[in-house]
Amino acid sequence: MESVLLKRLSAGDILLCDGAMGTELQKRGLKRGECPELMNIEQPQIVQSIYRDYYAAGSDIVETNSFGGTRSRLSHYDLQDQAYRLNREAARLAKEVCPEGRFVAGSMGPTGAILEPYGELSVDEAVDQFKEQAEALAEGGVDIFFIETMITLEEMGAAIQAVKSVSDLPVAATFTFELGPTGIHTNWGVDVPSAVRFLTEQGVDILGANCGEGIDVILRTVQEMRKLTDLPILAQPNAGLPEIKNEVIVYHETPEAMREKIKELLALQINILGGCCGTSASHIKMMRELIDGKGQ
Ligand SMILES: [Zn+2]
Numbered sequence: 001m002e003s004v005l006l007k008r009l010s011a012g013d014i015l016l017c018d019g020a021m022g023t024e025l026q027k028r029g030l031k032r033g034e035c036p037e038l039m040n041i042e043q044p045q046i047v048q049s050i051y052r053d054y055y056a057a058g059s060d061i062v063e064t065n066s067f068g069g070t071r072s073r074l075s076h077y078d079l080q081d082q083a084y085r086l087n088r089e090a091a092r093l094a095k096e097v098c099p100e101g102r103f104v105a106g107s108m109g110p111t112g113a114i115l116e117p118y119g120e121l122s123v124d125e126a127v128d129q130f131k132e133q134a135e136a137l138a139e140g141g142v143d144i145f146f147i148e149t150m151i152t153l154e155e156m157g158a159a160i161q162a163v164k165s166v167s168d169l170p171v172a173a174t175f176t177f178e179l180g181p182t183g184i185h186t187n188w189g190v191d192v193p194s195a196v197r198f199l200t201e202q203g204v205d206i207l208g209a210n211c212g213e214g215i216d217v218i219l220r221t222v223q224e225m226r227k228l229t230d231l232p233i234l235a236q237p238n239a240g241l242p243e244i245k246n247e248v249i250v251y252h253e254t255p256e257a258m259r260e261k262i263k264e265l266l267a268l269q270i271n272i273l274g275g276c277c278g279t280s281a282s283h284i285k286m287m288r289e290l291i292d293g294k295g296q
Contacts, residue, residue, distance in 0.1 A: 017234070017275075019275035023277055025065070044089065056281070061102065064090035066106060087137050105146040123154065130163065133162075144169055146172050170206065175195050175210075193224075204231075208234035232271035236274040255286035
C-alpha cells in the first residue's frame with residue numbers, strides 16, 4: 001500500500017501537525033479526573049470542534065483523541081471494556097472533518113503501567129493492549145499511527161510491534177526527552193543515539209521527539225537526531241513546562257516566544273512539525289506561516 005503522506009515527505013514537503021488535545025479539552029470543559037477519551041462518545045461535538053480548529057489553522061495532520069486509549073490507562077476510569085469503541089470513535093470523528101488532501105494520525109501514548117521486569121505489566125499484555133487500540137484506530141480511518149511520549153525502549157517496542165502486526169499504515173514514533181546533567185535522555189535514561197538506533201531497527205517510517213520541557217530541549221534533541229539519521233523527523237514541543245496558578249495549569253511559551261526557535265527547527269530540515277501540551281491553534285497558525293515562508 002502506498003502512503004500519500006510518506007510520498008509527500010519524500011518529495012520534500014514539510015507537514016504541519018496539530019497542537020495539544022488534552023489542554024484544549026480542559027479549556028472546553030473537561031474536568032480534572034475525567035477521562036479525555038470518554039468525550040469521544042459523550043461530547044463528540046467538542047472533540048470535533050478541536051479537530052476542526054486545527055485543520056482551519058493549517059494543520060496537514062490532526063491527531064485523534066486517543067492518547068490514553070489503552071486498557072491499562074482506561075482502567076483508571078473503569079472504562080477498559082470501552083477501549084475499542086473509544087479509539088474507533090476518536091478516529092471516525094476526525095475522519096469526518098478531515099479536509100481532502102489532509103490526514104488523520106492515530107495517537108497512541110503509554111499505558112501508564114510499568115513493564116516487566118521492573119513492573120507488573122508483561123510485554124505480551126502491553127502488545128495486546130496496543131493491538132486492540134491500533135485495530136480500532138485503523139477501523140476508524142487513520143492514515144498513520146503516532147506512537148508518542150514514550151520513555152522506555154520496552155514499551156515503545158511493544159507498541160511498534162503491535163501496530164505492525166495489525167496494519168500496513170506508516171508509523172511515526174517519538175520519545176519524550178529532558179535535559180539532565182549528562183545531556184538529553186528520557187526519564188528512564190534512553191539517550192538520543194539509543195533512541196534513533198532502536199527506532200531504526202524497529203523499522204519506523206518517521207522518528208522524533210514530543211512533549212517535554214519546551215522548545216529549547218526539542219531543538220537540541222533534533223540537532224542530535226539530524227546528525228544520526230536520514231529518516232524523516234517529527235517534533236512536537238510543549239509550550240514550555242506547565243505551572244499551576246490559581247489551580248489552573250498555565251504554559252508560558254506563546255507563539256511569539258517560540259517563533260525564532262521554530263525557524264531554527266525548520267532550518268534543521270525537520271519533516272513534520274507540531275505542538276504538544278499547552279500549544280493551541282494560534283501556535284499552529286504561527287508554524288503554518290513559517291512553513292509557508294511568510295513572516296520570515
Ligand atoms: Zn505533551
